Amino acid sequence: MNDREVAEYLLANPEFFVQHAELLAAVRLANPHGKAAVSLQERQMEMLREKNKLLERRLAELLRYGHENDSIAAKFNRWTARVIAERDPHALPRTVTYGLTEVFDVPHAALRLWDVADVYAQAEFARQVGEEVRIFANSLGAPYCGANTGFEAAQWLGAGAQPSAPASAEEAGTAAGEAGGIQSVVLLALRDPQADESAPAFGLLVMGSPDPRRFHEGMATDFLMQIGTLASAATSRLLAR
Structure with a gap:
């Protein structure tokens, strides 16, 4: 045997x-x-x-x-x-991003919206974004987590980002320098939460960190998807109808 x-x-x-x-x-x-x-x-x-x-x-x-x-x-x-x-529509995007930095200890966060109502057209969050950003946002069916490979959205973290909303030229220069050191990012497309994933995005929420391990490909995205859904629902009232 x-x-x-x-x-x-x-x-x-x-x-x-x-x-x-x-x-x-x-x-x-x-x-x-x-x-x-x-x-x-x-x-x-x-x-x-x-x-x-x-x-x-x-x-x-x-x-x-x-x-x-x-x-x-x-x-x-x-x-x-x-x-x-938050009752002030103009302050809503700041509340979204500032809350992420303060509550979740995210180093930097920012968002941009497009096709907003005329009353918000001059707001920081409605600044012009490139067509490539819109195309990229439309392609995001799930959160992107990983290395910052030169995303245009990562540059937003130097202007209008939270917590570094500069009050002076010196602070603005410091914020821009910090944004240049963003190593890892999360990118969340903002779209109608009642629509499916193929619906066009109306904005993009970005979070960044100088730590390359803070946001990585293998991290769980359940809570990130919930953040994206709620941020989408909250900011959708700023859009042109």
Whole structure:
């Protein structure tokens, strides 16, 4: 019999060790930790302990993820409350981005809208964007998370970004310098939340960080999608009808 046949026989006949209980202590196995040989029973117990340790680590990891999600959910509720409570339409985009930087500790955030009502045409958030930005926003069916590869939207983080809304020329220069160091970004297309993903976007929300690991391709996007949906619903009232 070869090894496979022996293993199949023992699996199919578990009563073998009942009938030959003396083998449980007689069979000596090499200890993987370099100690003296151990019995089959001792080896089984050791394997169970190792399995339990693995399960305990996995449980601790799941608990950590649960606590992190609870924390993010609480922050999302705080940010949502701020956005809903904002009554001044002109201040709404600032409330959206400032809330992200303050509540979620995002280093920089900014947004631009197009096709807005005439009353908002001169606002910072309605500044002209290139056609490539609009095309890119229309192509986003899900949040983009990853490296800043020279996105035009990342340049918005130097002007009108939060928290660095410059009050002086010196502060403006500092903000522009910081924006030049944006290494990772999140890009969220703003579109009618009641429409499907193929609907044209009416804006783009960008978050950036000088830390290249802050926003990465493998990060979860569930909360980011919720942020995009709520920001879209809130700012849609600024559009021309």
